[in-house]
Amino acid sequence: MSSRDRILGRVRRALADVPDEDAAYEQGPHDATPCEQDPDGDPAYEQAVDRRYLREHGARTTGQTVELLAQNLADYRALVHRCADEELPHLLARLLAERGSRTVLVPPGLPPHWLTAAGLQLVHDRAASTPRELDEVDSVVTGCAVAVAETGTLVLDGSPDQGRRRITLVPDHHICVVRVPGQVVPSVPLALERLVPARPLTWISGPSATSDIELDRVEGVHGPRTLEVVLVSGG
Known part of the structure; x- marks a missing residue:
């Protein structure tokens, strides 16, 4: 097995739990483009990540x-x-x-x-x-x-x-x-x-x-x- 095959195997294992459309986008623009994944121009992966970060930790007086x-x-x-x-x-x-x-x-x-x-x-x-x-x-x-x-x-x-x-x-x-x-x-x-x-x-x-x-x-x-x-x- 070549070094290339070992690296690609690790990538496939890392992407095993990623939805197909996200994995396709991760493979590169020759396989899928952001517009193909999302009509608004954002990849599905970006939509899947919750960006609502906490503005403070806990409620205090x-x-x-x-x-x-x-x-x-x-x-x-x-x-x-x-x-x-x-x-x-x-x-x-x-x-x-x-x-x-x-x-x-x-x-x-x-x-x-x-x-x-x-x-x-x-x-x-x-x-x-x-x-x-x-x-x-x-x-x-x-x-x-x-x-x-x-x-x-x-x-x-x-x-x-x-x-x-x-x-x-x-x-x-x-x-x-x-x-x-x-x-x-x-x-x-x-x-x-x-x-x-x-x-x-x-x-x-x-x-x-x-x-x-x-x-x-x-x-x-x-x-x-x-x-x-x-x-x-x-x-």
Whole structure:
């Protein structure tokens, strides 16, 4: 038996449970065309596959969705904090003080009252800033575009409260503020509906991390070593 015969035999066995019209189409256009299989121009195989994918997994209340986000963020080793809107400036000041941060990188549209702590040197997002200058900043504080509960993912789209993509990739410490429940969605498909594909999207699932062939985890290789997420309610 030749190699060709063995391969064709495997194909026939793989197609044993496929309806005849689908198998004919799979053999190639010289045997059957899509139009011959389906007057609408689609092969029967395409009709047989259910394309109604789940848009989210399970039914949850708004509160349960937020809890799932917090749980998955923590699973990715992000540090999760919660506060009311009026408590946000105090919480940010405490987190930065605990980190020992003196210089904080801020995007142009970050609400000014978020960072009112005395002694902080605010470094503004500028196109002229070099990677070396950004690397010398202690922390960066941003908002976000949307947060995905099922995957524990934060999405930044370069809006004024988030700034250029690089300001969240170079500094070693990133604090991201998420408004709940307004900026939280259950799943990736629902998140995509809120995003503009042409914008510079950054998808963040935990702090930067990688591992070698021995599975030794190393953090901070291609992004912040520490990610803190503040879930803010109200406001």
